[in-house]
Amino acid sequence: MFVGPFVIGLVVFVYVPIVWSIYLSFFNAYNTVTPTEFVGAGNYLDMLRDPAFRSSLLTFVAFAVFIVPTTFVISLGAALLVARTRVMQSFFRSVFFLPTACSYVVAALIWKMSIFSGIRSGLANAVLGWFGIDSVPWLSLADPPWYWLVIVTARLWLQVGFYMILFLAGIQRISPTLYEAAAIDGAEGWKVFRHITFPQLRATSTAVLLLLLVNAFQAFDEFYNILSTFGTYPPYARPPLVYLYYTALGSGQDFGHGSAGAVILTLIIAIVAVVQGRVLRLGDRGE
Amino acid sequence: MAIVRSRKQSRLVGWARYSALVVAALLFLVPFYLLVRSAFMREQDLGSPDFHWLPPVWETSNLTGLFDNPAIPMARSLLNSGLIAVTQTVGVLVISGLAGYGLARIPYRWSNTVFYSIVATLLIPAAVTFVPSFVLVSTLGWISTLRGLIIPGLFQALATFLFRQFFLGFPKEIEEAAFIDGLGYWGTFWRIVVPNSLGFVAAIGTITFIGTWNAFLWPLVIGRDQESWTVQIALSTFLTAQSVQVSQLFMAALVAIFPLLLMFLFLQRWIVEGVERTGIAGD
Numbered sequence: 001m002f003v004g005p006f007v008i009g010l011v012v013f014v015y016v017p018i019v020w021s022i023y024l025s026f027f028n029a030y031n032t033v034t035p036t037e038f039v040g041a042g043n044y045l046d047m048l049r050d051p052a053f054r055s056s057l058l059t060f061v062a063f064a065v066f067i068v069p070t071t072f073v074i075s076l077g078a079a080l081l082v083a084r085t086r087v088m089q090s091f092f093r094s095v096f097f098l099p100t101a102c103s104y105v106v107a108a109l110i111w112k113m114s115i116f117s118g119i120r121s122g123l124a125n126a127v128l129g130w131f132g133i134d135s136v137p138w139l140s141l142a143d144p145p146w147y148w149l150v151i152v153t154a155r156l157w158l159q160v161g162f163y164m165i166l167f168l169a170g171i172q173r174i175s176p177t178l179y180e181a182a183a184i185d186g187a188e189g190w191k192v193f194r195h196i197t198f199p200q201l202r203a204t205s206t207a208v209l210l211l212l213l214v215n216a217f218q219a220f221d222e223f224y225n226i227l228s229t230f231g232t233y234p235p236y237a238r239p240p241l242v243y244l245y246y247t248a249l250g251s252g253q254d255f256g257h258g259s260a261g262a263v264i265l266t267l268i269i270a271i272v273a274v275v276q277g278r279v280l281r282l283g284d285r286g287e
Numbered sequence: 288m289a290i291v292r293s294r295k296q297s298r299l300v301g302w303a304r305y306s307a308l309v310v311a312a313l314l315f316l317v318p319f320y321l322l323v324r325s326a327f328m329r330e331q332d333l334g335s336p337d338f339h340w341l342p343p344v345w346e347t348s349n350l351t352g353l354f355d356n357p358a359i360p361m362a363r364s365l366l367n368s369g370l371i372a373v374t375q376t377v378g379v380l381v382i383s384g385l386a387g388y389g390l391a392r393i394p395y396r397w398s399n400t401v402f403y404s405i406v407a408t409l410l411i412p413a414a415v416t417f418v419p420s421f422v423l424v425s426t427l428g429w430i431s432t433l434r435g436l437i438i439p440g441l442f443q444a445l446a447t448f449l450f451r452q453f454f455l456g457f458p459k460e461i462e463e464a465a466f467i468d469g470l471g472y473w474g475t476f477w478r479i480v481v482p483n484s485l486g487f488v489a490a491i492g493t494i495t496f497i498g499t500w501n502a503f504l505w506p507l508v509i510g511r512d513q514e515s516w517t518v519q520i521a522l523s524t525f526l527t528a529q530s531v532q533v534s535q536l537f538m539a540a541l542v543a544i545f546p547l548l549l550m551f552l553f554l555q556r557w558i559v560e561g562v563e564r565t566g567i568a569g570d
Contacts, residue, residue: 002389006382007401009442014408017419024422033422081308094555095312101547103501105519106540109526113533114321119336123321126338157318165559166566211566218414221503228527241414248418249508255422262418266411273410
């Protein structure tokens with residue numbers, strides 16, 4: 001009566017699909033979910049050999065290299081600034097947090113059609129124009145890859161407030177006596193941050209890094225909405241889920257390869273989570 | 288002397304900090320400003336090569352025209368989003384609340400197995416398994432139905448995990464008193480535990496509502512027919528089709544985030560708590 005409904009739902013809607021998918025991944029399953037032609041590890045080998053699949057993993061790495069450190073630093077910085085401000089503290093907190101209400105679709109729209117629209121009245125080009133710099137076609141060219149700036153800043157704006165809240169909660173948990181002791185020792189500014197605040201935020205920092213990484217791995221919404229035009233997505237800048245979406249649910253409905261891809265991605269993310277959990281725990285033991 | 292200098296210095300640092308905050312806050316508000324400005328601009332002003340700080344003419348017909356535009360089923364998609372977000376939020380709260388309480392308080396034989404299977408599920412983000420879920424939902428014949436959009440999202444391992452942790456910390460004495468009065472687990476849960484946990488319920492509820500309202504990948508995969516579009520899918524279709532009516536597109540986006548902006552205005556406290564609870568679940 002208590003746990004039953006949840007367990008049944010979890011089995012039917014999470015475990016059954018995963019098991020079914022593992023089964024499908026060993027079959028030739030174009031347009032069918034009850035395949036008959038067994039292909040063994042063929043789908044997996046195809047996926048690993050497919051340059052498009054490998055490049056989707058590279059796209060994720062490139063994206064993570066941009067987004068993880070910038071979000072981490074900016075949200076920590078915002079939390080530190082907000083935590084030290086007495087005047088209008090809740091106003092500033094709300095301003096940074098407000099974009100969390102926005103969906104990726106809405107942010108993509110503002111970024112694509114207003115800030116980074118290729119025309120001269122787009123905000124980014126208007127600002128460049130005030131300094132006498134020519135307009136930049138932010139999204140229509142593959143090279144130079146200006147689209148990265150568009151995609152990274154959109155996610156940054158959406159996510160900073162969320163992680164700032166986590167850091168703020170962490171900062172509030174730090175005992176004031178630590179700061180008093182530091183003040184008596186004459187430490188201030190950067191030294192206090194370096195020796196007290198940052199070490200005390202270790203658990204929060206690790207959780208934030210893991211969340212940032214896992215969320216970057218699942219990036220789909222802003223790539224899809226910013227980069228696809230007239231219903232077609234360019235052949236470059238396809239992160240794993242975008243690649244999977246077009247493989248499994250595009251015109252081909254290739255569930256065999258799609259399932260193999262899903263299994264590979266799930267394994268990667270589970271391994272990352274477990275490894276990171278281990279590293280965290282090992283680190284704690286070291287203290 | 289040294290004290291005076293350091294006081295001056297700290298005042299300087301204070302001003303620098305404050306200016307940095309103001310500049311950053313303005314930058315964060317720019318996209319909202321552009322959204323509102325563009326939603327009330329005329330099409331020809333949006334397309335003109337000059338940047339306008341304010342609409343030269345405030346165009347309100349973007350709003351009325353939006354609901355008459357057959358290319359974007361705005362009313363229907365808002366209704367769908369509302370229905371999905373409300374039922375999903377209530378469903379998750381009831382299902383995960385019950386399960387979390389059961390796991391925290393009732394000694395089942397399989398409690399540990401269930402708990403570890405939940406933790407294992409937490410490692411796998413739902414988005415990565417959208418292909419398997421799509422396969423199941425299409426086999427059930429639930430493509431382009433509200434059932435298909437709502438039911439698979441009702442069983443949230445994270446929410447159940449959080450409810451379990453929360454109920455483990457619930458004061459046992461209160462429950463024991465209720466038990467002595469003969470309420471049993473069911474009665475104790477609904478009459479004693481839930482009324483005393485409304486803050487936590489609000490935190491999980493608001494976060495679930497926001498996540499569902501803003502969800503994109505699953506509604507994109509399942510909502511194939513126009514009748515089953517959520518407002519995010521309607522917007523996205525309008526956006527990626529590069530439709531000519533850009534100002535109307537901005538108005539549509541403004542309408543789409545309006546309910547959540549209201550929530551932020553009135554329920555921010557619970558949303559913040561929800562973020563804190565869900566974000567650091569790994570601790």
